[in-house]
Amino acid sequence: MSQSRIMPGFRPTVSFTVFYLSLVVLIPLSTLVFKSFELNFDDYLNIITNKRVVAAFRVSFGTALGAAVIASFFGFIVAWVLTRYTFSGKRFFHALIDLPFALPTAVAGIVLATIFQPSGMLGKFLKTHFDLQIGFKPAGIVVALIFISIPFVVRTVEPVLQEFDSRMEEAASSLGATRWQVFTKIIFPNIFPALLTGFALSFARGVGEYGSVIFIAGNLPYVSEIVPLLIITKLEQYDMAGATAIALTMLVISFLLLLLINLLQHWVRKRSGQL
Amino acid sequence: MSILLSNISKHFGQFAALHDIDLEIPEGELVALLGPSGCGKTTLLRIIAGLEQADKGKIFLKGEDKTDLHVSQRGIGFVFQHYALFRHMTVFDNVAFGMRVKDKKVRPSEAEIAKKTHALLELVQLDWLHNRFPDQLSGGQRQRIALARALAVEPSVLLLDEPFGALDASVRKDLRQWLRNLHHELNVTSIFVTHDQEEAMEVASQVVVLNKGRIEQQGSPAEIYDYPANEFVSKFIGQTNEFTLEHQTIDWFKHIGLLISEQSKVAHVRPHDIEIAKSTNNDTPITLKDWQHLGALIRIELTKTLPNGKPKLVYVEMPNEQFKRLQLNRGDKVDLKIRHAHWFN
Numbered sequence: 001m002s003q004s005r006i007m008p009g010f011r012p013t014v015s016f017t018v019f020y021l022s023l024v025v026l027i028p029l030s031t032l033v034f035k036s037f038e039l040n041f042d043d044y045l046n047i048i049t050n051k052r053v054v055a056a057f058r059v060s061f062g063t064a065l066g067a068a069v070i071a072s073f074f075g076f077i078v079a080w081v082l083t084r085y086t087f088s089g090k091r092f093f094h095a096l097i098d099l100p101f102a103l104p105t106a107v108a109g110i111v112l113a114t115i116f117q118p119s120g121m122l123g124k125f126l127k128t129h130f131d132l133q134i135g136f137k138p139a140g141i142v143v144a145l146i147f148i149s150i151p152f153v154v155r156t157v158e159p160v161l162q163e164f165d166s167r168m169e170e171a172a173s174s175l176g177a178t179r180w181q182v183f184t185k186i187i188f189p190n191i192f193p194a195l196l197t198g199f200a201l202s203f204a205r206g207v208g209e210y211g212s213v214i215f216i217a218g219n220l221p222y223v224s225e226i227v228p229l230l231i232i233t234k235l236e237q238y239d240m241a242g243a244t245a246i247a248l249t250m251l252v253i254s255f256l257l258l259l260l261i262n263l264l265q266h267w268v269r270k271r272s273g274q275l
Numbered sequence: 276m277s278i279l280l281s282n283i284s285k286h287f288g289q290f291a292a293l294h295d296i297d298l299e300i301p302e303g304e305l306v307a308l309l310g311p312s313g314c315g316k317t318t319l320l321r322i323i324a325g326l327e328q329a330d331k332g333k334i335f336l337k338g339e340d341k342t343d344l345h346v347s348q349r350g351i352g353f354v355f356q357h358y359a360l361f362r363h364m365t366v367f368d369n370v371a372f373g374m375r376v377k378d379k380k381v382r383p384s385e386a387e388i389a390k391k392t393h394a395l396l397e398l399v400q401l402d403w404l405h406n407r408f409p410d411q412l413s414g415g416q417r418q419r420i421a422l423a424r425a426l427a428v429e430p431s432v433l434l435l436d437e438p439f440g441a442l443d444a445s446v447r448k449d450l451r452q453w454l455r456n457l458h459h460e461l462n463v464t465s466i467f468v469t470h471d472q473e474e475a476m477e478v479a480s481q482v483v484v485l486n487k488g489r490i491e492q493q494g495s496p497a498e499i500y501d502y503p504a505n506e507f508v509s510k511f512i513g514q515t516n517e518f519t520l521e522h523q524t525i526d527w528f529k530h531i532g533l534l535i536s537e538q539s540k541v542a543h544v545r546p547h548d549i550e551i552a553k554s555t556n557n558d559t560p561i562t563l564k565d566w567q568h569l570g571a572l573i574r575i576e577l578t579k580t581l582p583n584g585k586p587k588l589v590y591v592e593m594p595n596e597q598f599k600r601l602q603l604n605r606g607d608k609v610d611l612k613i614r615h616a617h618w619f620n
Contacts, residue, residue, distance in 0.1 A: 170353070170359065171355060173347045174349075177376040181376045273365070
């Protein structure tokens, strides 16, 4: 280590990072792993392959995925409008976007549940006109997750859109590209990595979300019961081992999915010369 | 006429960027739009391209009225000051872009596109970089790629917005030469915007001088330099010394060889149109203050106190050798002789 580094402060910053990660992330998570060692593998498999647990996993990951896709789409449009156009009340909308960050998620859940329940304002309207029920169904979970995850997409895409060199669009137009071609071939590929980050953040948030979901979901086993709720239920029954087994599985799946998204992102960046 | 502009005006809010511009550019010329910053030259170029809409006026390219057409329909090539290469595409894909976005019916096959792209990259001598990304290239290379990309759609006119503005001095010099040669080879009517008079004189076959949204003069570099239409052009193109005719200065003007004309009040004299000699009589009021080496030329600063008490600086340029022969030192008194002057009102 006689070689001197250009950036000073390598040792203190790395030490701090490792310390912080250990204290806040690794130690709590490793207790989770150790706790689950109290079970033998057969017990573990039994808990995990229980029909109700599998259904809950399907609901949790399915709704989180759906919500992340929809949030990415609409979040992109919101970010686009906020960066591309000037209109009165723009600052107000800017502030509005961050509101779900600050709002206790339970409040959001209760409000959404009130509106979307079959006798609620929107719920009644959808029921009578489209024969659709959102509240107390998986669709309700998706609605709640979109609500809390849209800011993640908006706030990751917005700075990239803001910095986007509009001369590139002009250059593409001057070369004969139509507006649609300019969007699909020039703007979107430049924004895509950021959009993917936004997608990953909303997905991760959606998988772990508890507060807002339980009010609107109806929590029907096999239909609209999410994994976090199942964990709480197990805890309330003093089934510590069962809870940790489910939690650990969820952790591993989430980690793998996020890793996959990261690899995809790496690949996209590499292909477009950003690495 | 390859490009014909009639009556172009443009306002940005209260600010009038262009007033009633009329301009004709014959086929195959390489034209410089020259002017100080804020004179409207870039706006004019963007209006020709269709990136900006004129408030009124008409634009004809090769005889066709293109005023209301979108930029993508005008058949122009545009090169930006900061290149505007597509960051997420390789050099090859950048150049091929214009051919690939063509309508299916007229789009060449991928093999033809590849062949033409490589040919264009050969033309700008950068084919060996075809699979790099723009961020991996130098400024000069990027600008040449941007040019190849614009040429790929076979534009009827090529428009370049300060094409060398973002490059350092030595690269700029090379690229100027190169652009002139390339134009010679391709002969596509081209307009480039610049605020650098030297660049305009060196590269262009025609120079259009703009100031405050109006065309001051249009002509070949020699015409513009030798016969400036007005004070602005004379001052903007090259160095000039300004002599203002007043009651008290008439005698001095006669003495130094300025032929006084009846109607005109201001004489502009190029630094190389002045001869100097060591003064024999010691009460000549002109003193040699300092000089600088400009390579082959020497620039000499002379001072004189005018009859109205104000000091006046006069710049003279002459070849190195000639200056050595004069054997002048700082503080020496000198005599002036003016060979040639332009008079303006």
